[in-house]
Each structure stands twice: as structure tokens, then as C-alpha cells.
Amino acid sequence: MRWLTAVLLIPLAALLIYVSGDLPDRGDPDAPANLHISPELVALTERDIKIPNLVSAVLADVRGYDTLGETLVIFTAGLAVLLVLMRGPRRADGTRPSANTRSGPSARSRDR
Amino acid sequence: MTEQHDSIILNFVVRVLLVPFIFVFGLYVLVHGEASPGGGFQAGAIVAAGLVLARLTAGAEHGESRLSTGVLVWLASAGITIYLVTGIVPMLMGASYLDYGVLPLEWFNAVAGHERTNRAMGIFIVEAGIFMGVFSVLVIMYDHLTQRLSDD
Amino acid sequence: MVWEIELALFGLLVLSAVVALSLRDLIAAVAALSVYSFMAAALLAMMGAVDVALTEAALGAGITVVLFIGAISVMHRRSVD
Numbered sequence: 001m002r003w004l005t006a007v008l009l010i011p012l013a014a015l016l017i018y019v020s021g022d023l024p025d026r027g028d029p030d031a032p033a034n035l036h037i038s039p040e041l042v043a044l045t046e047r048d049i050k051i052p053n054l055v056s057a058v059l060a061d062v063r064g065y066d067t068l069g070e071t072l073v074i075f076t077a078g079l080a081v082l083l084v085l086m087r088g089p090r091r092a093d094g095t096r097p098s099a100n101t102r103s104g105p106s107a108r109s110r111d112r
Numbered sequence: 113m114t115e116q117h118d119s120i121i122l123n124f125v126v127r128v129l130l131v132p133f134i135f136v137f138g139l140y141v142l143v144h145g146e147a148s149p150g151g152g153f154q155a156g157a158i159v160a161a162g163l164v165l166a167r168l169t170a171g172a173e174h175g176e177s178r179l180s181t182g183v184l185v186w187l188a189s190a191g192i193t194i195y196l197v198t199g200i201v202p203m204l205m206g207a208s209y210l211d212y213g214v215l216p217l218e219w220f221n222a223v224a225g226h227e228r229t230n231r232a233m234g235i236f237i238v239e240a241g242i243f244m245g246v247f248s249v250l251v252i253m254y255d256h257l258t259q260r261l262s263d264d
Numbered sequence: 265m266v267w268e269i270e271l272a273l274f275g276l277l278v279l280s281a282v283v284a285l286s287l288r289d290l291i292a293a294v295a296a297l298s299v300y301s302f303m304a305a306a307l308l309a310m311m312g313a314v315d316v317a318l319t320e321a322a323l324g325a326g327i328t329v330v331l332f333i334g335a336i337s338v339m340h341r342r343s344v345d
Contacts (some may be wrong), residue, residue, distance in 0.1 A: 026241060026311060048213065048229065048231055049229055049232055049235070050228075050231075050232060051146040051147065051231045051232045052146070052147050052148075052153075053145065053146050053147060053148065053149065053150075053211060053234070054144050054150070055151070056145050056150075056151050056239070056316045057146075057231075057235065059149070059151065060234075060235040060238050061210075061212060061231055061234070061235055062150075064199070064210040064212075064238065065209070065210055067238070067242070068195055068196075068199065068210070071191070071192060071195060071241070071242050071245050071246075072192065074191075074245060074246055074249050075188055075191075075192050075245055075249060077249065077253075078188055078248070078249030078252050078253065081249075081256055081257075082150075082181070082185070082251050082252060082256060085256035085259070085260070086181075086237040086256060087259065093208060102303065108185065141318065147295050149314035149315045149318060150315065150318060151315065154315065154318040154319050154322060157319060157322035157323045157326070157327060158318075158322045158326075161322055161326040161328060164326075164330055165329060168330070203290050212311060248328055253331060254327075254330060254331065254334065257331060257334035257335055257338075258339050261334070261337060261338060
């Protein structure tokens with residue numbers, strides 16, 4: 001199995017390294033990625049928003065809806081961590097509910 | 113991981129040197145998010161890292177009592193609500209969702225004495241909401257992971 | 265001068281990733297992963313993506329390590345494969 005992995009991966013790595021020579025230079029203003037929509041975004045930031053940080057302008061204004069979804073994903077992750085890991089309240093004698101009922105909203109509502 | 117450490121050097125370095133610096137740097141990253149690299153997400157991660165560092169040295173008994181899970185959940189919800197309301201207010205004023213250009217914020221330029229566009233101030237409000245959300249969620253994750261360690 | 269530093273950072277990045285994969289002790293693997301995150305943050309900062317570098321340094325090398333160690337210490341410490 002190991003030699004099969006090597007046989008598959010070494011040509012793939014060689015191919016990727018060979019192809020990477022054709023990529024445009026980093027930060028090249030004539031690269032295709034910098035010609036399509038970037039000039040419009042730079043012009044929009046200078047004209048309407050007037051802040052120096054282009055990244056903040058794109059993230060929070062031009063792509064504001066995207067960032068809203070991102071924040072909601074993080075919030076949902078926090079709520080999921082709470083629901084999975086949260087324990088019920090202590091009983092009157094100071095002990096916790098037993099191991100198989102100690103987490104989740106159903107165990108907590110039954111304890112009350 | 114959740115016990116309290118009594119080392120004077122550790123307490124001095126963390127509480128006097130590191131944590132206040134980390135908090136101030138995080139708030140700097142938040143407030144200067146429009147002018148220099150940074151923003152709400154980075155600032156939330158930095159400040160949460162500082163608070164987690166303080167809790168690691170203070171131990172579980174002292175750490176959780178100052179900022180409990182209830183407060184943190186309220187803070188995260190308030191952050192999301194700030195973002196959503198900032199999106200809805202332009203809709204009420206006739207523009208599209210999250211279009212900060214029509215936010216009623218011109219009076220703030222007169223109060224603060226500098227020139228900022230409405231969109232820049234809308235970006236700052238939104239970043240503050242992101243900051244509150246990310247910060248509280250990260251601290252909630254740390255608290256509830258280590259709660260199991262200190263209870264058993 | 266710059267590309268030598270980047271090459272050294274990239275070598276350390278690959279090396280720490282391989283070390284993190286090959287270690288059996290999970291806490292040591294988390295330490296290697298922290299080195300990986302820091303090298304990635306330094307590389308991103310050298311490329312000019314300072315926003316991403318800040319996030320990577322604070323989340324990848326800071327919070328994630330603490331969360332990983334907290335999760336590892338409630339289960340078995342060694343990997344089995």
C-alpha cells in the first residue's frame with residue numbers, strides 16, 4: 001500500500017511543481033486575478049468608503065452579506081458547543097446528575 | 113490545566129505584563145481595523161486569547177466567576193443583533209440590506225470632529241458586532257471544554 | 265535576501281507538518297502543529313496578507329492549541345494507528 005501511495009503522489013507532486021512555473025508572479029498587477037474586478041473595488045473604496053484598509057472595506061461592506069453568514073456560523077458553533085458540553089445544574093446534595101443524563105436540554109429540564 | 117498556580121513570576125508576567133498588553137493590542141486592532149490590518153475577527157481572537165491566558169493561570173475557581181457563561185451568551189447574541197440591526201436600518205430608510213451609505217450617522221462627524229463617510233462608520237459598527245460574537249464564542253468554548261476537567 | 269528567509273520558513277513549515285503527523289504523543293503533536301501555524305502566519309505576513317497572518321497567529325497558534333490540549337486531556341493521550 002505504501003509504494004502505491006508513493007507511485008501516485010510523487011508524479012502528482014512533480015506535475016504540480018512543474019505547472020507552478022506558469023503561474024503569474026506574486027503581486028503582479030497584470031495577472032488575470034488582478035485585472036477583472038480588483039480595479040473596480042479599489043475605485044469604489046476610494047470614491048465611496050474612503051478608508052485605507054481595502055480588506056476591511058471588501059469584507060464588511062462589499063461582501064457584507066457573506067461576513068454576516070460567517071459570523072452566524074461562528075455563533076452557531078458556540079451554541080453547539082454549549083449544548084453538547086454544558087452540564088445540568090448541581091443537585092441539592094452537591095452531586096451532578098449521572099453520566100448518561102448529564103448533558104443536553106432534556107436532562108436539564110427533567111432535573112428542575 | 114485548571115488548577116491555580118502560585119508562582120509569583122508566572123502571576124506577575126501574565127497578569128501585569130502580558131494580559132493588559134494583549135487586551136490593549138486587541139482593542140487597537142479592532143479600533144484601527146479601517147486604517148491598518150485587522151478587524152473584528154482578528155481582534156476577537158486576540159482578546160479571547162488574552163482572557164484564556166488569564167484563566168489558565170488563575171485556575172477554574174477564580175476564572176469563571178468574573179465573566180460567566182450567561183454573560184458571554186448575552187454578549188454573543190448582542191454582537192449578532194448589532195450586525196443584523198445595522199443591516200435592517202438601511203432597509204427602513206429605503207436602501208437595500210447592509211447598505212451603510214444611508215445610515216443616519218452624519219451627526220457623529222460633528223461630535224468627533226473628523227471626516228468619515230457613513231460607510232466607514234457602518235463598517236466600524238459591524239466590526240464591533242463581529243468582535244463581540246467571536247470573543248464570546250471562543251471563551252465559551254474554552255470554559256466548557258475545561259469545565260469537565262475541573263469537575264471530575 | 266527575502267527569498268532565502270521564505271525558503272527557510274517553508275522548510276520549517278513542511279518539517280513541522282511531517283513531525284505533527286508522525287508523533288504518537290498527541291500533546292507533542294499539538295506543539296508541532298502550533299509551530300506549523302506560526303510558520304504559516306510568518307509566510308502569510310511576508311506575502312503581504314497581514315490580515316490573514318493576524319488571524320492565523322491568534323487562532324492557529326494561540327486558541328486552537330489550548331482547545332486541543334483541553335480536548336486531549338479529557339480522552340486518551342496517545343494515538344493508536
